[in-house]
Amino acid sequence: MAQATFSVRMDEGLKRQFDGLCQEFGMNASTAINVFARAVVRERRIPFEIASPEREVTREGAMRAFHALRAQARENGVSDMSLDEINEEIRLAREARR
DSSP: HHHHHHHOOOOHHHHHHHHHHHHTTTOOHHHHHHHHHHHHHHSSSSOOOOOOOOOOOOHHHHHEEEEEEEEHHHHOOOOTTTTHHHHHHHHHHHHHHH
């Protein structure tokens, strides 16, 4: 089978990370790209989901989210918290993550 060259531009840091992972998998980047291309051709689709992490924000969607949060606060008995109490809860949660 005749070989063809395929050139891709990518961020230098991403390439370093990709090359390192490929080495851990026991292959080089060229082999990994070939594995990907074969999977695309075989399955006739991209073999993983490509999605945007953020949806479009609309006023209606934001209002639905706001009302859902208000209802949840009422259900959890925290709808009457003051702003100072809310900020203190946020501060404590951030400290717990550290």
